[in-house]
Amino acid sequence: MTDQARGTESEIPGKPTSASRTTLSHIMTHNDTNLLGTVHGGVIMKLVDDAAGAVAGRHSGGPAVTASMDEMVFLEPVRVGDLVHVKAQVNWTGRTSMEVGVRVLAERWNESTPAQQVGSAYLVFAAVDADGKPRSVPPVLPESERDKRRYQEAQIRRQHRLARRRAIKELREQRAADGIQD
Numbered sequence: 001m002t003d004q005a006r007g008t009e010s011e012i013p014g015k016p017t018s019a020s021r022t023t024l025s026h027i028m029t030h031n032d033t034n035l036l037g038t039v040h041g042g043v044i045m046k047l048v049d050d051a052a053g054a055v056a057g058r059h060s061g062g063p064a065v066t067a068s069m070d071e072m073v074f075l076e077p078v079r080v081g082d083l084v085h086v087k088a089q090v091n092w093t094g095r096t097s098m099e100v101g102v103r104v105l106a107e108r109w110n111e112s113t114p115a116q117q118v119g120s121a122y123l124v125f126a127a128v129d130a131d132g133k134p135r136s137v138p139p140v141l142p143e144s145e146r147d148k149r150r151y152q153e154a155q156i157r158r159q160h161r162l163a164r165r166r167a168i169k170e171l172r173e174q175r176a177a178d179g180i181q182d
Contacts, residue, residue: 014139017147020058021089024051027109028082039078044104048072048121051086052100056125059090059098060137064125067097070157072121082106085115091122091147092154096134098125099154122157 026047034040049066056064078084085105092099104119129135142148175182 012136012138014141015059016141016143017089018143020055021087022051022054022058024054024086024088026084026086028078028080028084028106030080033080037080039080039082039084041074044074044078044084044119045069045072045121047084047086048088048102048104048119049123051088052102052121052123052125055088055090055100056098056123056127059093059140060125060127060135062127062129062135064098064127064137067124067126068161070122070124070161072119074119076106076116076118078104078106078118081109083109083115084118089147089150090140091150092158093137093140094158096127096136098127098137098140099123099157100125101150101154122154124161 024047028039028043032039032043049069053064053066083106085107086102087105088100088102090098091101100123102121102123103117104121105115106118107113107115127135127137140151142151172182
C-alpha cells in the first residue's frame with residue numbers, strides 16, 4: 001500500500017513485511033510455572049513482548065517501546081517441557097507507531113507432533129530516538145494476501161483503539177463537568 005493511500009507522506013522507503021519478521025523459541029521449565037503447574041501467562045506475555053520488540057526495532061531501524069498490548073488471547077495451557085515458538089511481524093505502520101501481530105505455538109520438546117497455536121496478541125510500539133521522543137518509521141509493505149488482510153484488520157483495531165480512547169475521555173470530561181469526583 002502506498003504512503004498516499006495511507007494518508008501519510010513518508011520520505012522513508014517502505015520495508016516489506018518479511019524484512020523484520022522473526023521467531024523466538026524457548027523451552028519451558030519448572031521456573032516458568034504458576035500455582036496450577038502450567039506455564040504462567042506472564043512468562044508467555046514477556047516472550048510475546050520480547051519478540052514483538054525485536055520486530056519493531058528491526059522494522060523501525062532503532063529503539064521502539066511498547067505502547068499497548070491488545071487482545072492477548074490464551075487458547076491452550078503451556079506445560080513444562082513445551083518448546084514455545086513466538087512468531088511476530090509488523091502488520092501496520094503509522095507515522096511513528098507500528099502494530100505487531102504475534103502468534104504463540106507450542107510443541108512437546110521430545111515428540112515429533114506438529115506445534116499447535118496456544119495464543120496470540122497484538123501490540124503497538126512507538127519508535128523513539130535517543131531522547132525518548134517519537135521518530136518516524138518506514139511504511140510496512142504487505143507482500144502476501146495474508147499480509148494485506150492483517151494490514152486491513154490492524155487498521156480496524158487502530159480505529160477501535162482511537163474511538164475507545166475518545167469515548168473514555170469524553171465520559172471523564174462529562175463526569176467532571178457534572179461535579180463527580182473520582
